[in-house]
Amino acid sequence: MTDRRRIFLLLAPALMVIGGLFLTGLGLTLLRSFRYMPALGLTDPDLAAYVAVLTRPDFLASLGFSLWIAAASTLIAAMLALASALLLRQSFPGRAVISFLVQLNLTIPHIVGAIGVLYLVSQSGVFARLARAAGMIAAPSDFPILTNDPDGIGIILLYVWKELPFITLILLSSLQTLGEDHEAVARSLGASRWQAVAHVLLPMISPALLSASALVFAFSFGAYEVPLILGANAPKALAVLAWQAQTEPDLVARPEAMAMAVITALIGLGLLLATLRSLRHRGLHAR
Amino acid sequence: MLRPVLALLLLTNGTLADTADGEALKAMSWSQIEDQARGGTVTWFMWGGADNINAYVSTYVADRLKAEYDITLTRVPITDAADIVNLILNEGEAGVTDAGSVDLLWINGENFRSMKQADLAFCGYTGILPNDALINWDNPAIANDFGVPVDGCEVPWNTVQFAFAHDSATLTDPPRDMAGLLAWIQANPGRFTYPAPPDFTGSAFVRHVFIYAAGGPEALLGPFDQAKFDEAATKTWAILNEIEPFLWREGLTYPTSIIQLNELFANGEVAMTFNYDPAQFGIAVDAGTYPDTTRSFGLTDGTLGNTNYTLIPFNAPNKSAAMVAENLLLSGEAQLEKAKTEVWGASPAIDVSRTSEDTQAGFVEIVGHPSVVPAAELAKAALPELQADWLTAIEKGWLENVGN
Numbered sequence: 001m002t003d004r005r006r007i008f009l010l011l012a013p014a015l016m017v018i019g020g021l022f023l024t025g026l027g028l029t030l031l032r033s034f035r036y037m038p039a040l041g042l043t044d045p046d047l048a049a050y051v052a053v054l055t056r057p058d059f060l061a062s063l064g065f066s067l068w069i070a071a072a073s074t075l076i077a078a079m080l081a082l083a084s085a086l087l088l089r090q091s092f093p094g095r096a097v098i099s100f101l102v103q104l105n106l107t108i109p110h111i112v113g114a115i116g117v118l119y120l121v122s123q124s125g126v127f128a129r130l131a132r133a134a135g136m137i138a139a140p141s142d143f144p145i146l147t148n149d150p151d152g153i154g155i156i157l158l159y160v161w162k163e164l165p166f167i168t169l170i171l172l173s174s175l176q177t178l179g180e181d182h183e184a185v186a187r188s189l190g191a192s193r194w195q196a197v198a199h200v201l202l203p204m205i206s207p208a209l210l211s212a213s214a215l216v217f218a219f220s221f222g223a224y225e226v227p228l229i230l231g232a233n234a235p236k237a238l239a240v241l242a243w244q245a246q247t248e249p250d251l252v253a254r255p256e257a258m259a260m261a262v263i264t265a266l267i268g269l270g271l272l273l274a275t276l277r278s279l280r281h282r283g284l285h286a287r
Numbered sequence: 288m289l290r291p292v293l294a295l296l297l298l299t300n301g302t303l304a305d306t307a308d309g310e311a312l313k314a315m316s317w318s319q320i321e322d323q324a325r326g327g328t329v330t331w332f333m334w335g336g337a338d339n340i341n342a343y344v345s346t347y348v349a350d351r352l353k354a355e356y357d358i359t360l361t362r363v364p365i366t367d368a369a370d371i372v373n374l375i376l377n378e379g380e381a382g383v384t385d386a387g388s389v390d391l392l393w394i395n396g397e398n399f400r401s402m403k404q405a406d407l408a409f410c411g412y413t414g415i416l417p418n419d420a421l422i423n424w425d426n427p428a429i430a431n432d433f434g435v436p437v438d439g440c441e442v443p444w445n446t447v448q449f450a451f452a453h454d455s456a457t458l459t460d461p462p463r464d465m466a467g468l469l470a471w472i473q474a475n476p477g478r479f480t481y482p483a484p485p486d487f488t489g490s491a492f493v494r495h496v497f498i499y500a501a502g503g504p505e506a507l508l509g510p511f512d513q514a515k516f517d518e519a520a521t522k523t524w525a526i527l528n529e530i531e532p533f534l535w536r537e538g539l540t541y542p543t544s545i546i547q548l549n550e551l552f553a554n555g556e557v558a559m560t561f562n563y564d565p566a567q568f569g570i571a572v573d574a575g576t577y578p579d580t581t582r583s584f585g586l587t588d589g590t591l592g593n594t595n596y597t598l599i600p601f602n603a604p605n606k607s608a609a610m611v612a613e614n615l616l617l618s619g620e621a622q623l624e625k626a627k628t629e630v631w632g633a634s635p636a637i638d639v640s641r642t643s644e645d646t647q648a649g650f651v652e653i654v655g656h657p658s659v660v661p662a663a664e665l666a667k668a669a670l671p672e673l674q675a676d677w678l679t680a681i682e683k684g685w686l687e688n689v690g691n
Contacts, residue, residue, distance in 0.1 A: 039380040039405060058686065124554035140556045141477050141536070148540055148547075232540035233483035234690050244485065247369040249397030250679055251376065251405055 026265075033258035040251055049255035050263075059260065061235040066264075069152045069237065070221035073159035078213045080160065081167035085205075086197075088168070089175050099172075103165045110162060114229040117158050121146040147230050154230035155237070159220045167212045174208035207279050214275035218268040238264045307385035307604045309409045317417055320607045321356065327608035328359045331597075332371045333393035335364020336546075339570055343631050347624055351615060358608050368398040375407050375600045387602030390609040394441065395595040396433040400675040402598065403440060409599040409606060410440040416610060418617035421637040427671075429594055429636065434508075434674025441596035442613045443636035445625070448585070448592040448665040449491055450565040452658070456580040458558050464587045465499040472530045478558040480535035480542060480551070483690050484682040488545035491563055491591055493685055494673060497523045499588065504670050511676035520681070524688040531689070541690060553577055563593070565665070566632030569656030583660040589668040594636055619646035626653055634662045 031037075034045035053059050088099050105113065120126050128143040137143050147154035182204065186196040220226075227237030236244065238260060245257035306327060312320060329352070335341055341362065349360040365371055371392055378387045394402070402408045413419050422443060424430050429443050437443075453461045462471040472479045482489030498504050501519035531538030535557050542548045545562070552560035553576045562568065571577040597616060599609045615621055619642030622635040632655075639650050655661050673681075 037380070039376060058691065061691075124551075124556055140554065145536060148543070150540055228543075231543070233543050234540070234686075246373065247367060248485070248679075249369060249372075249401050249675065251372075251401055 029258050029261055032255055033262045035255040037254065040254075042255070049259040053256050053259045053263065058235070059241065062238050062241045063263075065152060065235040066221050066227075066238040069155050069159070069227070070217045072152075073156045073163065073220050074213050074217040076156070077160045077163040077216060078167055078209060081164050081171060081212075082209060084164070084168045085171035085175060086201075088172060102168055105162060106165050106169070108162075110158070110223065111225045111229065113162050114158050114226045117154055117161075117230060118147055121154065121157070122148070148232050150232045150235065152227070152231065152237075155227050158226055158230060159216075163216045163220070167209070167216065170208050170212040171205060174205050178204055207282065210275055210279060214272055218272055221271075222264050222268050306607050307602070309412065309599075309601070309606050312606055312610070313412055313415065315415075317415060320415065320610060324356055324358060324605075324607040324611040326357045327605050328361060329390045329605055329608045329612045330361045330363060330388065331391040331393070331612070332363045332365050332368075332389050333391075334366065334368065335362075336366065337567065337570060339631050340633075343625050347630070348612070348616065348621065351621070352612060355615075356608075356611055358611060360612065368392060368394050369401075372398050372401045372407070375402070375602065376405055378602055379405070379407060384602050386604050387600055389600050390603040390605045391612060392598045392600060393444070393595065394598045395593060396672070397675045397678055399432045399441060399596065399598065400435050402600075403435065403438075407601055408440040409601050409603060410438060412599075412610065413437075413439045413442055416442065416614040416617065418614050418637070421617055421619065421641045423638040423641075426638075428592065432596060433593065433672045433678065437596070441598040442617060443594050444597050444616055445633040446592065446594050446636050446662075447564045447634065448662065448669060449495070449561065449563050449590040450568075450583045450585050450660050450665060451559055451561045452552070452565075452568045452577070452581055452583040453559050454555075454578050454580050455582045456578060457555075461559065461584065463584065465495060468586070469526065469530060473533045475558065476533045477535055477537070479530075479533075480538075480548065480557055481561075482545050482548050483541035483543055484685045486542075486544050488548075488561065488563055489541070490678065490682055490685075492561060493523070493527070493681060494591060494678070495586070495670075496526055497681055498591075498670055498673075500526055504589075504673075507673055507677060508671060510674060511680065516677070516680055520684050520688075523681075524684065527685070527689045549576075563591075564633070565659050565662075566628075566656075569628065569632060569659040572656070572658045577658070579658075581658045583658060585660060585665040585668060587668055589670040590665060591672055592665075592669045593672045619643055622646075623649045626650060628653060628656045628659075632656060632659060 031045075033049055034047065035042050035049050036045045084102055088095065088102065118125065122128065123140040123143045123145065125147075128137065128140055131137045131143060132140075145153075146157065178201075182200050183196045186200045187193070191199070222239055224237070224239035224243060227240050228243075231237055231240060242257050242260035242264065245253050245260060248254075248257075306323060312323075315323075331344070333340075333344065341364065344360070344362050349362070352358040352360050371389060375387060375389060375392075399408075419442075422429060428446070430437055432441065451461070462468040481492040484490035484493055497519055498507065500522035501507055501515070506515055507519070534541075535551065542551060545560075548557070548560050549571070551557045553571070565583050568577065568581055568583050572579060572581050597613050599606055599613070603609055617637060619637065619639075622637050622639075622642075623646050625631040625633045626635055635650070639647055
């Protein structure tokens with residue numbers, strides 16, 4: 001009992017931040033999404049904002065777009081990270097330097113990276129200017145459209161660049177705790193190199209890969225600043241659309257903005273829960 | 288131990304409540320208000336995207352307030368007044384009625400309508416300001432903010448009129464009217480675009496097309512009319528969809544903000560940009576962002592003009608100091624200072640003929656920037672702004688019919 005109390009006391013500061021700031025904000029968001037805003041004379045909560053949002057064609061397009069950028073960035077980043085982790089695990093000359101380089105951009109904020117992408121690969125960016133100087137293109141419009149494009153290529157590019165080191169780092173630490181013994185055992189028992197990786201190593205690091213990927217997915221699904229800078233005017237990422245509704249001059253649009261935020265959060269939360277369940281499921285099987 | 292702290296808190300609260308009490312202020316004389324404002328602070332939330340405007344406020348205005356009234360001016364740069372409307376709305380919901388975070392707000396149009404809609408503005412005090420006499424309230428473009436009656440809830444600061452800019456070295460003879468512009472766009476694929484509404488400037492460009500499609504502004508003045516809207520809107524979307532394939536990137540995407548369009552123009556990707564404040568062209572040229580050969584012009588069928596204002600929120604803690612600041616901003620000297628090309632180049636919101644002879648002479652002496660079309664030239668063909676309901680309907684319609 002005293003132990004429990006002590007733990008609770010030690011956790012209290014963190015709980016106060018989460019409870020006081022986050023949960024209060026979430027609660028207010030929920031209230032407003034149910035169209036409860038006494039300041040505007042809205043006192044009878046209802047679901048009208050959700051109905052309005054879910055029947056808005058631009059919201060559905062944004063939902064699809066956000067799912068697309070999150071899925072594509074997570075998949076590409078996870079595959080590249082897996083490959084880099086497996087390579088960086090081995091010892092070779094210059095490994096320290098390369099592993100430093102791979103992890104360097106962990107410290108760079110997303111927004112700085114996004115502006116960097118804009119400077120590099122936009123139609124009047126550095127690469128476009130180099131291409132023009134080399135006589136490969138005649139005008140900015142000849143350069144391929146990689147930023148502010150409706151397919152979100154620039155956004156995916158930035159997320160892959162930014163999240164690859166994150167997943168790599170988690171995989172490397174997971175690999176470190178496993179050691180190399182299991183593979184060596186499999187090999188000595190006659191498994192081919194590929195079989196040792198696919199049937200022994202991969203299943204062992206897949207929990208780390210899955211949880212890291214889920215975090216990356218949830219983040220890129222709900223983030224605001226990258227699609228704001230690198231996205232097109234349509235379709236907008238969910239967070240950008242929600243902010244646009246939140247700043248719409250007509251105050252009556254606020255509940256819709258809140259409903260969008262709640263739906264975004266629910267999808268992210270659902271995904272994380274599903275990942276957690278699948279991890280627990282695997283854990284039981286492994287035992 | 289606690290008691291003196293508490294007493295101090297109560298005391299400061301007491302003084303806060305005094306300067307925040309708008310109704311009490313309205314019963315005072317101007318010199319009483321000045322006395323109360325002395326030694327106070329004003330927190331001014333204003334769009335911070337132009338260095339010269341920031342410098343004018345942080346040096347000229349702030350220095351004068353300090354020297355003449357010992358008032359400290361804190362300028363808080365923002366990107367969109369709508370964020371601050373939200374902030375004040377949240378404060379109102381939370382019951383913050385006399386200790387809000389905003390004393391003064393630079394505002395107009397839809398955001399002003401929102402402030403009025405939710406009763407968030409301090410109203411009915413403008414007549415107390417001595418320099419109110421310099422304002423021509425009989426001018427409907429001053430007495431109405433995007434068609435919404437001002438009703439003593441805000442004080443005019445600048446007037447602006449929309450203009451287009453081009454690089455005269457690459458485009459010597461730009462189209463001069465809307466029909467010509469639309470034809471030019473089709474003849475020069477990829478050389479023109481506009482920011483997607485609800486961007487403020489992009490939305491204004493779409494309104495020019497809307498007014499053109501409606502055959503002039505006359506039918507659109509006054510409250511929102513669905514039948515008139517539908518008629519003009521159908522034509523507008525047809526025009527905009529017709530030019531879409533000839534826009535930058537074949538109209539598949541639009542710039543999301545005026546900043547992005549300005550960059551496209553600076554990089555030579557498009558041949559024209561436009562702005563609701565033509566003084567910005569001169570600033571960009573002086574900063575080396577735009578070529579020296581940049582020139583600007585209005586359309587012969589007219590460009591939109593509007594007035595922007597300063598507003599004191601209902602829960603501003605320092606209302607008296609904010610009123611003193613507003614009065615100073617209105618003075619002939621302050622309006623002349625910001626009209627100077629090298630300072631800002633902003634057109635006055637006061638009736639210059641009501642100012643002193645010295646001030647009037649100062650206005651006559653101002654030499655314009657070669658890249659900025661003179662306000663008098665633009666004023667020859669001016670279009671009135673539409674009411675806020677029209678604006679939101681046009682923005683919504685654009686998103687559904689053009690920018691999807």
